[in-house]
Amino acid sequence: MKTDISRKLFAQARKLIPGGVNSPVRACKSVGCDPRFITKAAGSKVYDADGNEYIDFVCSWGPMILGHNHPAVVTAIKEALENGTSFGAPAPVEVELAELVTKALPSVDKVRFVSSGTEATMSALRLARGYTGKKVVVKFDGCYHGHADSFLVKAGSGVITLGIPGSPGVPDDIVKNTVSIPYNNEEILEKTLRDESLDIACVIMEPVAGNMGVVPPEPGFLQKVRALTEELGIVLIFDEVITGFRLSYGGAQAKFGITPDLTCLGKIIGGGLPVGAYGGKAEIMDQIAPDGPVYQAGTLSGNPLAMAAGAATLKELGKPGFYEALDAKAEKFANGLSTLCQKYLEHATLNRQGSVMTAFFAAGPVFDFDSAMTADTDMYGRYYRAMLDQGVYLAPSQFEGAFISAAHSEADLAKTLEVAESVFSSLKK
Ligand SMILES: *Cc1c(COP(=O)(O)O)cnc(C)c1O
Secondary structure, eight states, X not given: OOOHHHHHHHHHHHHHSXXXXXXXXXXXXXXXXXXXXXXXXXXXXXXXTTOOEEEESXXXXXXXXXXXXXXXXXXXXXXXXXXXXXXXXOOHHHHHHHHHHHHHOTTOSEEEEESSHHHHHHHHHHHHHHHHOOOEEEEETTOOOOSOGGGOSSOOTHHHHTTOSSOTTSOHHHHTTEEEEOXXXXXXXXXXXXXXXXXXXXXXXXXXXXXXXXXXXXXXXXHHHHHHHHHHTOEEEEEOTTTBTTTBTTHHHHHHTXXXXXXXXXXXXXXXXXXXXXXXXXXXXTTBTTTSSBOOOOTTTTOHHHHHHHHHHHHHHTSTTHHHHHHHHHHHHHHHHHHHHHHHOSSOEEEEEXXXXXXXXXXXXXXXXXXXXXXXXXXXXXXXXXXXXTTEEOOSSTTSOEEOOTTOOHHHHHHHHHHHHHHHHHHOO
């Protein structure tokens, strides 16, 4: 596979942009190769600057659930574009998307749109603190909630991938108000939440963890979190930036039947444009300015192109049978991959939830941060590079999900399994 143009672009990019990238995992450091520069995407495929075609399982890290350049989304963006790209004033399409979101998520009475998942989670945290008058946020090891200071404690995603324990530049004064505990451990959860010396404002969690690889909640775990937070008057924030409109139209909360107090959204709700959102009970949301004292604002918030892309995406997702078809396709693929893992690899564990999955090179089971960390990341690197060279574009990290979109055809998935079989057989020692 020719990669000369990508290689030249990366050399130039590194002179101009830190690490040559605008988000760290994209640099592919942990998988031991240089990134491909993508020039085009359509349906289930992405194309690089050298003209190579790949079946795409990154899907822009989750947003592209309909596949790239879905005609309904492209049309909505084009129509919005004709009328101007930003007004800095209320626009009808904001009301339309807010209506779609609140209808999809019964726990969300009101929703505020922002421009990224990071902005959503940091705003939800400020709101929970403002509402309760308390300081501490409890999070779970290996969960990722964007890059705001308070969340960079035992965080997932690029923070794990690059082996960074926290981050310089985050003052201890801030981090001392963040308590991070193991995922799926009810005992430590209960002990922590009942500790009155802690002054806990909120618990934030990915209801299905997706940023230490896919790690589903054990039966009863989410119920336990909800029961304890409710009893103790702690605000429960579900970070559904990945799971919202991914696991079902109502996200993880609908799938598991749990009602959080606040929900953070992102990725899919922007249809591939930069959007985040946080919403929840009216009583809490009414604390936000201008109705309440908790300040949060954004010049490009509710951007009309982004809102239009989001609304068009949600309308497609709301069509009957969408998730049943997507999940059935993902299940069949996961079963195929699982069979190959068993046949060729000594240690492999496939975790899947709906249309997102992670094949861990680990004996398993993988149920929390420590068990995820047992994965053989060198082997993942060899797997990643071999798959890439045969036209399969995976996340350049063991600790991320592979996303299946509506655009992945049976032929795409069959071809991916064929490539995986040849790669696994060569990985076998
Ligand atoms: C991606 C992600 C974020 C951050 O969203 P950005 O748009 O990258 O800022 C927050 N939470 C979760 C669960 C995510 O997966």
